[in-house]
Structures are given as structure tokens and as C-alpha cells.
Amino acid sequence: MDLPLLFKAAILGVIEGLTEFLPVSSTGHLIIFGDLLDYTDAQSKVFKIVIQLAAILAVCWDYRQRITTVLGGLRTDPLARRFTGHLIVAFLPAAVLGLMFYKIIKGYLFNPLTVAGALIAGGLLILYIERRAYHPRLNTVEDMSWKDALKVGFAQSLAMFPGVSRSGATIMGGLMLGLSRKAATEFSFFLAIPTMLAATVYDVYKNWALLSGMSSDGYLVFAVGFVASFVAAMVAVKAFIHYVSNNSFAPFAWYRIVFGIVVLVSWQAGWVSWHDA
Template sequence: MEFFALIQSIVLGLVEGLTEFLPISSTGHLIIAGDLLNYTGEQAKTFEICIQLGAILAVCWLYRQRLMRVAVDVTREAGARQFVINLIVGVLPSAVFGLLLHKLIKEYLFNPVVVALALIVGGLIIFLVERKQRKPRITTVEQMSAVDALKIGFAQIFSMIPGTSRSGATIIGGMLFGLSRQAATEFSFFLAIPTMFLATGYDVYKSWDTLAQQDLAFFAVGFVTAFLSALVAIKALIRYVAHHDFTIFAWYRVVFGALALVYFLHWSAP
């Protein structure tokens, strides 16, 4: 693997791992970073999905004991069964809409200008939600019903627009539907597991003919980098939401989105 390709893989892996679980859009950052690094096209889109799997595995690792306990207790404990039902119900809306709109979204929305606009709009929504935040009726994931999970699942559909943020849509959606920041953030982590496994599997299947053996090292470096950096980001976010709101992420989205919009409409114009 050439040195520049190694740098591309590491940088994109870091971008993915550090942004996947923050409400600032990992896909949006990857599209912008890929454009700046001159790594675009169908293979780049497949690479982005694959390194997202590395970030999701970080969640599986950090919550491995809880996930194993659910797997063991699912046939005999009502709380474990409800947890699994909530994940299934939560992932259904994006799975259905993803299958229906996957091709159109990749063809028309995966570009830096759409990302920049979505970042700005998402930031403004976070401002509004935080300003009108009321006392939550659900403070832990265990208190959630299937209806709560379905509502968050529908909120996750908006994350198919690049720049919106899957974690942002589910966390802010959860807060709108009565979850505390901590509960919404934690459920967002868990919901990411089936969502991204399905998205990764489907995308790799559809893009298999674009991959070659010489690409394995490039993908592997990005995958490992995303996994390690996601471990750091998840732990940091858990500590952060215990004492702070999401206003800082709203400011970041608006400022970064505005800068990206100016850059791609002006300096990047042909």
C-alpha cells in the first residue's frame, strides 16, 4: 500500500471513529474528508460503510457484558425480551426505507453541498430541542416500550440524508419523545448495532464487484483505526452527557456546515 493511501485510510478511519456516535454526522464528515483527500466514487462509498462496521464493533466490545447477558436471558427474562423487541422494532423503519431509497440517496444526496446544508439544519434543530427540553418520562433504556423504540426508529430515517447524523437523529428524536439525554444516547448506541450491520452487509453485497484483493490492506487499516478511535469517542460521550447538554454540538454543526458550504460553493467551484 502506497504511503498516501495509508494516510487516506488512517485519516478516514479516525474521522469515522470519532464522529459516528457524536450528533455531528460521520457520513457527512467522511464525504467532505473524502473530497478533500480526493478519494471519491463507488469504492469510497463502500469503504465508508465498511469502516462504520469497525466503529459499531467498538460498541459491541464496550457493552459486551450487557449484550451477552441479554442473549443468555432473552428466553427467560421479560426485560431482556423487551430489549430485543425494542431493537427489532427500532431498526425496521430505516431498514424498509433504506431498501427502497438506497440507490436514489447514494446517487443524488452524497455530495458536500447537501452535507453542509444538513449539518446546519441539524444544528438548528438541536438548538430548538435543547431550548424546549422538558423533564424526561424515561430515564433508562429498560423503561422503554416498543412504541418508544418505533418512534426513534422513524426518527432514524432522517439520518439517511448525509450530514443529518444517525446518532443525532436518534438521540434528539429520543429526547423529543421523552427520553433523558443519557437514555437516548445509550439506546442510540444499541440501535446502531443492527442498523449498521444490516447497512454494511447490504452495501458490501451490492458493491462486491468494485472490490479487489489489493484493496484489503486499505480497508483493514481504516477498519482498525475506526474501531480504536470509536472506543475513545464513545467513552468520552458517555462522560459528557452525564453533565452537559448538546448545545456545543449544535454550534459545531452550524459553524462547520457554513464553512463547508462556502468552501464547496466558492473555492471548490470549477
């Protein structure tokens, strides 16, 4: 049993769970901290996808009553069908573009320096959006039209670039469309479910040979990261929903900017030998 590797798995699991639903890019954090922890082999790339699934399951558990109501009402409730249709519409842009550019994204963009640049750019964009006059016209996700959902879906597709943040792109896109803070955040959470499930299934399919050939110790590493991510996400989701109703996203923007600058300075000064830099 490789105890140091299990410790790395637990750390990365906590990082994933805490950042998946915040507008700070969980993928970006996993890339940067995975590099710092020297966990960058082929197995690590699948590991980072699997622990994202744990965070999504945490949201499913937290919203289990709402999800059950929607699924149970698909045959009889027009609002349930409408909401589900909006999720499908919003999911499509990232699904199509992800299939088209999967190899390019995985091959060239998954490194700390591109993430740092995206963190800074995304932080500046959040500050710009927050300083605009904000007059929400849609107070709940039920108020959205299919066109609103499609626009949020295209906003989500920007997060294929690691460091942009899937939740950040969808929440900020929702705010620009006129969703209330809580509605934009909730729709982002629900949209994460099909998006991340699809991403996980696709990555598992692409890396099935690696997964099927893993040792029992390898599966234990995945299990530790999975549990850590699930628990951390449960905590983060509740706290974030409570925060967003009446607060600005500016603190997250400043965090992104400072974090991105620290990574770039550490590379320029030679303090850290980042991979692919």
C-alpha cells in the same frame, strides 16, 4: 504499496471513529473529508461503509457485558426479550425505507453541498430541542414502550439523508419523547448495532464484484481504515457517555452550523472545487 492512500485511509478511519456516535454525522464528515482528500472512487464508497462497521464493533466491545446478558437471557428473561423487541421495532423503519430509497440516496444526496445543508439544518434543530423545557419521564432504556421505540426508529430514518446524523436523529428523537440524556444515548448506541450491520452487509452485497476484484493493496487500505476507526471509536464512546449525562448537546449543534457554513462559503467563493457541486 500506496503510502499516501494508506494515510488517507487512516485519517478517514479516525474521523469515522470519532464522529459515528456524536450528533454531527459521520457519513457527512466522510463525504466532505473524502472529497478533500480526493478519495471519491467506487472503492471509497464501500470503504466508508466498512469502517463504519469497525466503529459499531467498538460499541459491541464496550457494551459486551450488557450484550452478553441480553442474549443469554432471551429464553428466560422477559426484560431481555422486551429490550430486544424494542430494538427490532426501532430498526424496521430505517430498514424498510432504506431498501426503498437506496438508489436515490446514493445517487443524488451523497455530495458535500447537500451534507453542508443538512449539517446546518440539524444544528438548528438541536438548538431548538435543547431550548425546550426538558422533563425526562423515562430514565432508562428498560422504561421504554414499543411505541417509544418505534418513534425513535422513525427519527433514525431521517438520517438516511447524509449530514443529518444517525446518532443525532435518534438521541434528539429520544429527548423529545422524554428519555433521559443517558437513556437516549445508550438506546442510540444499541440501535446502531443492527442498523449499521444491516447497512454494511447490504452494501457489501451490492458491491461484491468490486470487493472480490480488489488487489491485496486494496484490502490493506480497508484494514488500516478499519483499525483506525475501531480505536478512535473506543475513545469517543467512553468520552461521550461521560459527557452526555449532565451536559447540553448545544456545542455539537454550533459545530455543525459552523462546519456547514464553512463548506458552503468555500464552494461559493471558489476556494474548493467540491465534487458534484
